[in-house]
Amino acid sequence: MLKYLFHFLTGYVIIKIEGKGIENFLNLLSSEKIYIGRLKKRGNLCSTGEINPAFYHRVKLFARECGLKISVFKRGGLPFALMRLKKRKAFLAGFFVSVFLLLFLCSRIWVIQIDETDTEKRERLEAVLAENGVVCGMPRRDLKPFEVQKSVLGSNDEYSWFWIDVKGTVASVRVRYKKQPPKITDSYDICNLIASKDGIIEKITVRNGNAEVEKGTAVTKGQLLVSGVLPNDIMSAMYVHADADIIARVKRTASESASLIVAERIKTGKTEKKYSISVFGKDFNLFLKSPDFKHYDGNIREKRFKLFGNYYMPFVIRTYNYSEVKPVPTRIEPIVAEQKLKDAMYGELKNTIGEKNILSATYETKRGDNEVTVILNAECLENIGTEAEITFEKKPFVPKDISKSTITG
Amino acid sequence: MAYKTRRRRDFKKRLRDRRMEQVAEALDISKDFLAGTVKVTVTGTEELTVEGALSIIEYTDVSLRLNTRDFILSVSGSSFEVNDMDTDYLRLKGQIETVSYLKL
Numbered sequence: 001m002l003k004y005l006f007h008f009l010t011g012y013v014i015i016k017i018e019g020k021g022i023e024n025f026l027n028l029l030s031s032e033k034i035y036i037g038r039l040k041k042r043g044n045l046c047s048t049g050e051i052n053p054a055f056y057h058r059v060k061l062f063a064r065e066c067g068l069k070i071s072v073f074k075r076g077g078l079p080f081a082l083m084r085l086k087k088r089k090a091f092l093a094g095f096f097v098s099v100f101l102l103l104f105l106c107s108r109i110w111v112i113q114i115d116e117t118d119t120e121k122r123e124r125l126e127a128v129l130a131e132n133g134v135v136c137g138m139p140r141r142d143l144k145p146f147e148v149q150k151s152v153l154g155s156n157d158e159y160s161w162f163w164i165d166v167k168g169t170v171a172s173v174r175v176r177y178k179k180q181p182p183k184i185t186d187s188y189d190i191c192n193l194i195a196s197k198d199g200i201i202e203k204i205t206v207r208n209g210n211a212e213v214e215k216g217t218a219v220t221k222g223q224l225l226v227s228g229v230l231p232n233d234i235m236s237a238m239y240v241h242a243d244a245d246i247i248a249r250v251k252r253t254a255s256e257s258a259s260l261i262v263a264e265r266i267k268t269g270k271t272e273k274k275y276s277i278s279v280f281g282k283d284f285n286l287f288l289k290s291p292d293f294k295h296y297d298g299n300i301r302e303k304r305f306k307l308f309g310n311y312y313m314p315f316v317i318r319t320y321n322y323s324e325v326k327p328v329p330t331r332i333e334p335i336v337a338e339q340k341l342k343d344a345m346y347g348e349l350k351n352t353i354g355e356k357n358i359l360s361a362t363y364e365t366k367r368g369d370n371e372v373t374v375i376l377n378a379e380c381l382e383n384i385g386t387e388a389e390i391t392f393e394k395k396p397f398v399p400k401d402i403s404k405s406t407i408t409g
Numbered sequence: 410m411a412y413k414t415r416r417r418r419d420f421k422k423r424l425r426d427r428r429m430e431q432v433a434e435a436l437d438i439s440k441d442f443l444a445g446t447v448k449v450t451v452t453g454t455e456e457l458t459v460e461g462a463l464s465i466i467e468y469t470d471v472s473l474r475l476n477t478r479d480f481i482l483s484v485s486g487s488s489f490e491v492n493d494m495d496t497d498y499l500r501l502k503g504q505i506e507t508v509s510y511l512k513l
Contacts (some may be wrong), residue, residue, distance in 0.1 A: 003493070027464040030496055041470035049491075307417035 007037075011077030012257040013056055014038070017047045019068035027223070028062045048073050056359040106169065110314045111136050113172045125175060128152055134173075137279060137314070139168060168310025193226040195219045200249035200407040202381060209242030219248065219384070228390050239390065249359065258337050262346055263327040265297065270324040278316040293324040305369040334372050338365050341374040349378060357381045426478075447477040451508060457484060457501045473501060481511040 017025065029036050039049040051059055053075075063070040085092055112134065116122045129135070132148050147165040152162045161176040193209065201217045209226040211318050213219060228242040274287040291298075298320060305315040342363055349358060364375040422441065430446070433439065448460040459475060466474040466481065470489045475482045489503040 023465045023468055026468065026494065030464070030494060033496050038469075039493055039494065041468075041489070408476050 007050070007400075008077050009050075011053050011075070011079040012050050013053045014048055014050050014074040014076070015056070015070045015074055016042075016073040017049065017060065017063065017068055017070050018045055019063075019066075020045060021048055021066060025063055025066040025068055026355055028066065029059065032058070032062070034059060053079075061275040074392055090231055102307075105313055106311055107140055107367060109134075109140055109143060109166070109169055109171045110136055111170045111304070111312045112136060114118040115172065115174045121177075124158075125173065128156060129173065134164065134171065140169070143171060169312050170310045173379060185241045185243065189241050190228050190390055191241055191387045192224055192228045192390055193242045193244055193246065194250070194388040195221055195223045195225055195246075195384045197221055197248070197250045197382065197384050199250035199382070199384055201225075201246065201248050203247040204244060205246075206242075207243040208240050211244070213246075225385055229339065237312050242387075244385055245383060247381050248384045250380055250382050250384065252349065252376075252380055253376045254349070254376045254378075255373060256345055257371055258341050260334060260337055260370050260372065262330055262332055264330040265295070266327040266328050267297075268324045268326055271323045272324075274322070276318045276320070278318065280314045283318075291324075295325050296322045297325055298322045298386040331370075334367050337372045338363075338374055341372065342376075345374065345376045349376070349380075353380055353382060413440055447479065447482070449482060449508070451505065454486075454505050455502060457505055457508070459499045459501075461497050462507055470497075475499070483507075483509045483511065 008317045026036065026039075034055050035052065035074045037050045039047060041047050056072075060070055085095075112121055112126075112129065113124055116125060129148075132151050134143060134148060143164065143166055145166070146163055149162050153159060158177060159175050160178040161174075163174050165172040165174070198220050199218075201213050201219060202217055204211060204213065204215060204225075206226055209228050212224050212227055219225065221233055225246050226242040226244045228240050230238040230240060232238050270293065272291045272293070274285075274291070276283055276285045276287070278284070303319070303323065304312050305317070306312045346361060349361070357377040359381065361376060361378040364377070366373040366375075413430075417482045426446075442451075447462060448458075450458045459477075462475045462477055462482070464476045466476050468474075468491070469491075471485060473489060473491075475484075482506070483492050484501065484505060486504045486506040489501060491499060492502050493500040
């Protein structure tokens, strides 16, 4: 393989050897250390072989000595190809321009991949990257991952780890988020904890304050749970910021209705395709008007042009596939509608308080002529403690900040 | 005078090669490694390489005869093509049917 590559780079001449006694000629070449390859018989008295163009005149002399006649059958390789191209100046110029463009395009970042699904976090991260100069089209050599990492971690409390991997023209950004520390409460901000909902106390963990209820106590909304007033024998009382986890069994009720008549979108079979291209981030539509359909479903398929591996180019072809649909009013079975509603309501509750906190869920259904109503009754575990101001009959004693006081006397 | 010198040189070379062959035999290694004997490699029925051949006696597209120090190597088949040929190396491609040795 390397030998053929070498021959291609140095160029080669395929010679035609005519006459009797080719063996002597070959032995002569061998003794003179002249390489000959691809020797092929092309009839009784004719053969072809490949030699280095530099030896052609010597080979011709040897052939004459052996009583053979040689002529050039074909020339090949890079030097001959370049010689032919010398006359075609525009082609050569185009070739060099395309090589230059290729090198230019391969030396820049065209895709920034962010390993984040949350849209808000993603946008924030994009802004952070832009602040640090990481944008599409920046030169690859200017992207220094260690410097960007240092800058991002130094200026943002949100991330605990940050890294950029550059592969080809793709920069993959990966981040890990910090766990936010608990909020520090001001010890002078005194308060009680009261119930935000009716329920039965399941678990109570008091960190600061005086517990007024215990496990199994039924509480009502607004009832004092943890008092911020600590009785004291020496002083009248101590006032603190009450802090506790109060988990209670509470009831949640939700009601939703749905119509039994739904507009089913039936495909008519008519489809339309539109194309648009994006060059260096700028979009150009290759169509003049939107699809002719009144109602349609659509999807977009994006194809990014790449050379090989991770070398993506800043050219994107977008295909918009539209298929016409016709909304037809259809009556669905009440049981199907009920099930859909139940699933939706349970999903919403699960998202709100978490599945592990749902103890039980029961449903009541009411069916009308064209409507069904589902009522969800769920028993859940929730933290019902909420901060409330302490009401005083007299002005409380609050210790002075002694660092600011001056000693007189 | 020149004839005598050449004969002496050939004799010395043969003597050296024989000694090297003995050494190779004693060490249980391939003779071509030390003594410079001919090495013939046949790969399947389509390729044959000869290292250390002296000269070509006959070459057609159906047969090839090579002269070596110890024997004449004769190859017959069809569609022969000499892919590479250098001072002491030859690579033949084609449909090889028989390979025979004629001891000198």
